[in-house]
Amino acid sequence: MTDIKTYLREWAMPHVLCPGCAHGIVLRSFLEAVDQLQLEQDKVAMVAGIGCSSRLAGYADFCTLHGTHGRAPAFATGLKLARPELDVVVVTGDGDGLAIGGNHLIHAARRNIDITVMLLNNSIYGMTGGQAAPTTPQGAVASTTPSGNTEASFDACALLQGAGASFVARVLAANPIEMTKVMADAITHPGFSFIEVVSDCPEYFGRYNKAGGGAEMLVSLTSRDVAVAGPLAAKRFVNHVPSSEPPPGMDTGVLQREVRPIFSGIRGGDTDES
Amino acid sequence: MTDETKGLVLAGVGGQGVILAGMIVADAMVRAGHDIKQSEVHGMAQRGGSVFSHIRWGPGVDSPLVPRASAEVLAAFEWAEAIRWVDYVREGGAVVVDLRTIVPPGACDDRRNWTTAYPGIDPELFLDRQLKTRLIDASSTASELGNIRAANSVILGTVAAFCGIDDSHWEAAIESLVPRGTEEINLAAFRAGREVADAQAPAATPSPEGFAGPHQIDINHSWCKDCDICSRVCPEYCLAIDNNGKLGIVDSDACTGCRLCELLCPDFAISIRPPMAEAVTTNG
Amino acid sequence: MAEAQLVQGNEACALGAVAAGCNFYGGYPITPSSGIAEQMVRFLPGADGVFVQMEDEIASLAAVIGASLAGSKAMTATSGPGFSLMQEHIGYAVMAEVPCVIVNVMRGGPSTGMPTSPSQGDMMQARWGTHGDHSAIVLAPSSVGEVYELTVRAFNLAERFRTPVIVVYDEIVGHTRESVVLPDALEITDRVRAEGDPEEFRPKAITPNGVPPQAAFGDGYRFHVTGLAHDERGFPTEDSQVAGALLTRLHSKVDDHEDEIVDVETFMIDDADLAIFAYGIVGRSAREAVMEARASGIKAGLIRPRTVWPFPAEHIARAAEQVDTIIVAEMNLGQMIGEVERAAQGQAEIVGHLRADGEPMTPAHLLALITNVEADRKQP
Amino acid sequence: MSRSEIRIAGAGGQGVVTAGRILAEAAILSGKTATHSQVYGPQSRGGASRSDVVIDTAEIGFPLAYNLDLLIILSDEAYTKYRPELDDDTRMIVDRDCAPDSTPGSATIFPVVATARSVSGGVLATGVVALGVLQQVADFIDADTLRQAVGARVPAKFKAMNLDALEAGMGLVGATT
Incomplete structure (x- = not known):
């Protein structure tokens, strides 16, 4: 097993994220997946948008592109079409990927371009100071919804399934082992793969909604975890509220997996060398 | 006078001495002049299965079963049992949990290969309910005194702090009920547990540098943001945040190398090195 | 000597792009520029290139930038409203120093304006459309033959200066067919590629001519690209001296070479x-x-x-x-x-x-x- | 000045745009310079269609037609739309079926659409028939060059039909006058 720091820009650490923010756990799980798959470090491209989640690209020692707000899937599409041999991974957030960048995300899914999108959902805009996101639950407090959010929120996985993503999964940042496994599956999946990682924002969401610090938010995630696939499902023995229904849309595991033709742009046939 | 009736739940797994402990509690209460009723479940639940004992005391007790949200104290000999029974504790009541055996068999796929599932431990459960919580390491304490089987007396020592009867009744009950020849060690264990009950912070002092255990726990303090995730998720309570808010190692001997702290550290600040690496070096 | 032929302006743009080595086109349909896309999709597959129709103009230029970072010569084409949407990424390409070509076939504005009528209303937007201080290279052909010539030149300048280059012409030039003689031989400029030890590579190094050598993703150089103000390694900085030096260099690499660019x-x-x-x-x-x-x-x-x-x-x-x-x-x-x-x-x-x-x-x-x-x- | 401007105006589906391109390409084949423009957008859908050709012996400055030498009208709508714009010195060729009573004496009338129908069974070759008429009426282009340009532009399977249409158009001149 390689030291995971091989894939880290150590000189850039510690990273800018707040104490208790689980985004760093997600980066680590991703690096573990890259290591498990033994991907060539020079052939991995990480493409990010804007926001806390997107800052992760700066710390991963691959070819990294920190683009514009919401547009990462579009940058990644051009990159992948021009260099199909690269493993292109988009790291985005709930605001980045579902609000300003929602259009790019669903079209990348529809095309079935062979990239992996990891959407880190912390239910709020962290980088800009705690404003309501398309994933902020109804009733939750954000700096722009001081009396509680009145808008409905997106179910990212359902949205992406509707858009035709050929691989859709949800994992919890509190479950790094499952997260790594699903990420490895997503990277190797032929076609567009989407992972919603349920993460946390203790600094804003936690503080505004009295949900505790990073540790409390993280462990409380597991009590909402209903695994639908994978060997770990049977192993969960503790449930915070065993008798109540899990919140809707919180099913975890691989929710969609199909193989359909991969989009590679309009190009000539395979080069005929003869 | 049900208002004055108090309850205690003892919960553990088979083999931990839950039933004996229950008998000691009942005996101590009788010695203190209370009416008591006790019920217990065992049989199918021996050796690894769940065992519990309900005890109620007061001027006049009708039912032996402790209703939900009414117990004065929960004494959990094991973590999962603490969670199973915590609903029975009244608001402001006490929970005494032994840390030594809290990893239930179902939590890990294979520790040796580090494929451990995070079991979903949630200490916030206790904080939410505003419970007086005492997390103790009864087995270690008993071992140090010379017999690990005295662990249940350590637990009773801590429990005693919340039951409101004089320690002399406890000590008399222990003397009369524990196996012949173990009276002294059990009394010492009881007193050790009694001391823990009064302590606020974890008994052991966190070490910022770490120390050698079966697995080497390295903390990179220049990256660590002291967010406390690692110490909350460590199934063996090896890590803790000290009074200055800094992360330290409490007990590296207990580390099983499950790597949850490492994998769940958002800041890449913890690394766990397996004992295998040392063995190879030594042999080489 | 090639023969004269009847060529439409938008077709000449596509022919010029391919002649200049363009091997990636990402675009979104909009009148009166759509003809360029319709020609590129015919030409590129035979020229070892890739064509993609994106979901909007923002995505189009993003894809172009992604492809350029992967080593392609990439372009997009649009008109009025689409050009407005592209401003965000024009700024990104300036900041990140990504060579690419943007063609704007101008139509009447503001807003949807007059889709099939000619206009020269985007001259200031081509210069100052994106936010912040930046240099700009904008070419304005007046005939079908010049569309071909200046599209080639746009690619050459983009590669030479590591910057987006904009070609503007109006609906009449785009839609008119004209007799032109397309030149046989062209001078083609390619970006200066990074060489040497990847550990020493500085993607945004301050070089004598102001244009640092460029590596492509996947070529063995691992580096970071960002639209944030950054240092020579390409990583974000809040150091005002470093940021100021970057902005000055982005300006001067164009402004100091006006003699080479102005025509x-x-x-x-x-x-x-x-x-x-x-x-x-x-x-x-x-x-x-x-x-x-x-x-x-x-x-x-x-x-x-x-x-x-x-x-x-x-x-x-x-x-x-x-x-x-x-x-x-x-x-x-x-x-x-x-x-x-x-x-x-x-x-x-x-x-x-x-x-x-x-x-x-x-x-x-x-x-x-x-x-x-x-x-x-x-x-x- | 040797600049000539020709407009072919008709209805969608008559092959008006193709005819304009053929005329411009024929001009190039005979060593001249040419531009061709057409109407885009909503105007080009449904009813009206238009093809402008500028031919010059020298380099063409302004590429659009603004002082027509010759106008060919092949539909009622085109007649209504373009007739009022004309200078007195613009020659006009009008299809017989859409020539109203008021058609001025300077216009020459030919059964262009009817001829296209008889050659091709439809109206698609109307523009090419009109080119035949134009070739005979004005000396912009010689007949062989025009035949060559038609052959190069139309799809192979319609080549013979279009060449027939061109000959039929040329044959109309003289037959009627």
């Missing part, structure tokens, strides 16, 4: 009493008008910039010393005229002929204007 056609200007400043399609009407004016004894001349940004201020200053009056004719309500006034520094009277009604300016219009101005000039 102006002057016609009969040496002895002229009055000059007409026009670009794009209006430049052609102006040339005809100048010839007819000369035939009637008026000493008229033409200044027609083929590079509109950087603005050819020196050419204007020289002409202003020669002529009494400069007529600025443009299909907008006054965009380049301000630059001409500034460059002339009061040495010549500036007269505007400004229209934004979707109608072209014919040679007859301009001749009448020249005649009037000449009459005024003779009657002080």
Whole structure:
């Protein structure tokens, strides 16, 4: 097993994220997946948008592109079409990927371009100071919804399934082992793969909604975890509220997996060398 | 006078001495002049299965079963049992949990290969309910005194702090009920547990540098943001945040190398090195 | 020598792009630029290239930037509203120093405006559309042949300076078919590639000519690209000195090479009493008008910039010393005229002929204007 | 000046745009310069269609037609739309079926659409028939060059039919006058 720091820009650490923010756990799980798959470090491209989640690209020692707000899937599409041999991974957030960048995300899914999108959902805009996101639950407090959010929120996985993503999964940042496994599956999946990682924002969401610090938010995630696939499902023995229904849309595991033709742009046939 | 009736739940797994402990509690209460009723479940639940004992005391007790949200104290000999029974504790009541055996068999796929599932431990459960919580390491304490089987007396020592009867009744009950020849060690264990009950912070002092255990726990303090995730998720309570808010190692001997702290550290600040690496070096 | 053929402006753009080595096109349909996409999708598969129709213009330029970072020569084409949407990524390409070509076939605006009518209303947007301080290279062809030539030049300049280059022409140039002779041999410039130890690679190094060598993703150099102010390694910085040096370099790498970039056609200007400043399609009407004016004894001349940004201020200053009056004719309500006034520094009277009604300016219009101005000039 | 401007105006589906391109390409084949423009957008859908060709012996300055030498009208709508714009010295060729009573004496009338129908069974070749008429009426282009340009532009399987249409158009001149 390689030291995971091989894939880290150590000189850039510690990273800018707040104490208790689980985004760093997600980066680590991703690096573990890259290591498990033994991907060539020079052939991995990480493409990010804007926001806390997107800052992760700066710390991963691959070819990294920190683009514009919401547009990462579009940058990644051009990159992948021009260099199909690269493993292109988009790291985005709930605001980045579902609000300003929602259009790019669903079209990348529809095309079935062979990239992996990891959407880190912390239910709020962290980088800009705690404003309501398309994933902020109804009733939750954000700096722009001081009396509680009145808008409905997106179910990212359902949205992406509707858009035709050929691989859709949800994992919890509190479950790094499952997260790594699903990420490895997503990277190797032929076609567009989407992972919603349920993460946390203790600094804003936690503080505004009295949900505790990073540790409390993280462990409380597991009590909402209903695994639908994978060997770990049977192993969960503790449930915070065993008798109540899990919140809707919180099913975890691989929710969609199909193989359909991969989009590679309009190009000539395979080069005929003869 | 049900208002004055108090309850205690003892919960553990088979083999931990839950039933004996229950008998000691009942005996101590009788010695203190209370009416008591006790019920217990065992049989199918021996050796690894769940065992519990309900005890109620007061001027006049009708039912032996402790209703939900009414117990004065929960004494959990094991973590999962603490969670199973915590609903029975009244608001402001006490929970005494032994840390030594809290990893239930179902939590890990294979520790040796580090494929451990995070079991979903949630200490916030206790904080939410505003419970007086005492997390103790009864087995270690008993071992140090010379017999690990005295662990249940350590637990009773801590429990005693919340039951409101004089320690002399406890000590008399222990003397009369524990196996012949173990009276002294059990009394010492009881007193050790009694001391823990009064302590606020974890008994052991966190070490910022770490120390050698079966697995080497390295903390990179220049990256660590002291967010406390690692110490909350460590199934063996090896890590803790000290009074200055800094992360330290409490007990590296207990580390099983499950790597949850490492994998769940958002800041890449913890690394766990397996004992295998040392063995190879030594042999080489 | 190649033969003359009838080629449409948008088709010439696609032919020029492919001739320049373009192997990636990402775009979104919009009138009157769609013909470029429709030609690129025919040409690229045979030229080892890739075509993709994206979900909008924002995504189009993002894909182009992604492809360019992967080593491709990439372009997109659009019109009015789409050009507005692209401004975000024009700024990104400037900041991250990503070579690419953006063609804007101008139509009437603002907003949806007049989709099938010609306009020159995007001249300032091409210069200042994206936020923040930045340099800009903008070329303005006036004929089908020039569309071909300047599209090739746009790619060469983009590669040479590691920056986006914009080509603007109006609907008439885009849609008209013309007889052109496409050149056989072209000079093609390629970006300077990074060499040497990847550990030592500095993607945004300060080099003598201001343009650092570039590596492509996947070539063995692992580096970071960001639109944030960054240091020589390409990583975000908040150090004001480092950020200031970056911004200055991005400016000066273009501004210090104006001689190499600026390209102006002057016609009969040496002895002229009055000059007409026009670009794009209006430049052609102006040339005809100048010839007819000369035939009637008026000493008229033409200044027609083929590079509109950087603005050819020196050419204007020289002409202003020669002529009494400069007529600025443009299909907008006054965009380049301000630059001409500034460059002339009061040495010549500036007269505007400004229209934004979707109608072209014919040679007859301009001749009448020249005649009037000449009459005024003779009657002080 | 040797500049000539020709407009072919008709209805969608008559092959008006193709005819304009053929005329411009024929001009190039005979060593001249040419431009061709057409109407885009909503105007080009449904009813009206238009093709402008500028031919010159020298380089063409302004590429659009603004002083027509010749106007060919092949539909009622085109007649209504373009007739009022004309200078007196613009020659006009009008299809017989859309020539109203008021058609001025300067216009020459030919059964262009009817001829296209008889050659091709439809109206698609109307523009090419009109080119035949134009070739005979004005000396912009010689007949062989025009035949060559038609052959190069139309799809192979319609080549013979279009060449027939061109000959039929040329044959109309003289037959009627």
